[in-house]
Amino acid sequence: MILTEKIIKLSKHYKTPFLLFDLKQIKKNYLKLKKNIDGVEICYAMKANDHPKILQYLAKEGSSFEISSLNELRTLLRLKINQSRIICFNPIKSPEFLEAMAIQNIKIMAYDSVDEINKIAKFAPKSEVVLRIIVSNEGSDWPLTKKFGADAKDALEFLLYAKKKGLKPIGLTCHVGSQCLNKDNWVKALHVYNDIWIEAQKRDINLTLLSLGGGIPIQHTKPIPTINEIGQVINQSIRKHFKDKTNSLRITLEPGRGLVGDAAIMTTTVTGKAVRGKEKWIYIDVGILNGLMETIANFTYQLSAESTGKKQIVTIGGPSCDSIDIPFNKISLPKVNIGDRLYILNTGAYTTVYASTFNGFEVPKIYFVNS
């Protein structure tokens, strides 16, 4: 989303901090993914931003949804989103959540452990399960840890165990890492999928759901592969490995950031300034604890200032008294004054959803253009 004069003018109406979303940008992202990945079904990972307007808008466009919890399910049901468009790829689910999905006839869900299969068999016995396997996360800005995923070498065993427990193993999922800058991760993942697919077939398990996971990158400060480039390697790999299996194939993608990340701009106000030693500091009304959590691990957003003053190196502190609350470290910015506004670009995903009101500072409100 580009910071235009129109956006700046519109922003003046609101008290900072706030997020201004452009719903048309979400549509553009949605259509671009649909266009570039052959036959893909988009399942929005609603954890990225669960504002009802965004969910409703995506539902209207035809999107499906990926959920992780009972409250996410409740939110979608409240919005009258059809259960057939809901899948759950959280590999660890509470019994309560499983029961609720069973009641709603939501069947497609992920797993990656024996204990989870036992739990699903007990609380949602008609489920169709998707095995999450570990794939390469090389070159992702936010690589995943060992928290989730089964080793590919154990995949067949897991698929057979699910079948043995009366569940229907229907496919595979993975995660190439959030904000994935390396398109080869998808190529590698599909290669691994193919091996498992063939092994499963030999044991009479016919997999049909091929989930590409999340990780679709958006433009921040580093160069990124285009959706077209990512689509090309994915399409090629699917044609190569799944050519004779494509009739029954259901291909899903679960983007969060890739749909909403670049569809919003956060506006903040400079509330203070200081010179500490030789370092220049400014302080703003949004920080790590009320909206910019991702900056904690060197994730850097692009910043724009209204001022056109001489550029200088500044560190930016958030509003709270917490010493970890330093969203930007030694960045280049035009000289600004207290009261000036700053615009933090591409902040639609993983911002307000991580935010708390720690120290009494408010979570950015969400407003829309083109809604």
Place this chain on the structure above:
Amino acid sequence: MILTEKIIKLSKHYKTPFLLFDLKQIKKNYLKLKKNIDGVEICYAMKANDHPKILQYLAKEGSSFEISSLNELRTLLRLKINQSRIICFNPIKSPEFLEAMAIQNIKIMAYDSVDEINKIAKFAPKSEVVLRIIVSNEGSDWPLTKKFGADAKDALEFLLYAKKKGLKPIGLTCHVGSQCLNKDNWVKALHVYNDIWIEAQKRDINLTLLSLGGGIPIQHTKPIPTINEIGQVINQSIRKHFKDKTNSLRITLEPGRGLVGDAAIMTTTVTGKAVRGKEKWIYIDVGILNGLMETIANFTYQLSAESTGKKQIVTIGGPSCDSIDIPFNKISLPKVNIGDRLYILNTGAYTTVYASTFNGFEVPKIYFVNS
């Protein structure tokens, strides 16, 4: 707060995750600090936990309050806490907040930069200002960064500038680091204070407010100095340096964790298990994003299991799909099953206040015993 049979029994009534507070423990902490630090006025740093019951209880005990934001001020005013018991030690305040404090006749506030003095002079010109200076943070579990504080060598200049701008410089504050395990930090701070005090006196600035800051530690997994030991070194230092100034001295302490940290136990339920490679994992319904944020920087809470099974090394994942959401890394715990409860001790401070509902997982509710 000790996990007794009574507490476990009482906990059964509530759905996890939740915090169970013992108000008597808060009183005990309050009285212990009052007893061990001669003439101290306790100003609760409400950011640690701003539940109205806790604030009201402390007000009833006679506590003052340290605030950082307009919403914290509003909360205290709603609770009818007298303005004379409110101070603000956030060194960077928004103009809006300064104006609100001026209207409420809340005068005592911190600063640490020239820009802040200019701002205070403009928006709250009758303020009595307290200079925050940098002191040693050696041996604190949560050392502060360069985000706040003036160099002691520049202190006089800052005091004179405040006076020049029509404000009344009345004292000094500092922060020895959160969960400070090294009592000498207070000794060093008071030594630095004394030098500044004398210099200020020579220039006709009579300082009277001596703020000891926060940092009072509570028992987690490492040995800590007792309040008695901390009190002794503080009392000795104050007697040594401020003997002939004690008549007009107002000594404040701004504890957050030190008052409420060990007054609560968090109860959580095991929702999943997995073996990943050779590592055992369990998953619980509270994690970094909905209550255990402090574990992100190796801050470790003590954990108790109901189970008395054989101990094993496990890593514990939080409920969200976020890969950073791993509150405990390779800790020793009795073997547990899905559905078992775990008790996370001394979780009264900096837990629920940092929590978001990311991914649909709930912020722990707060309940009370002895209220």
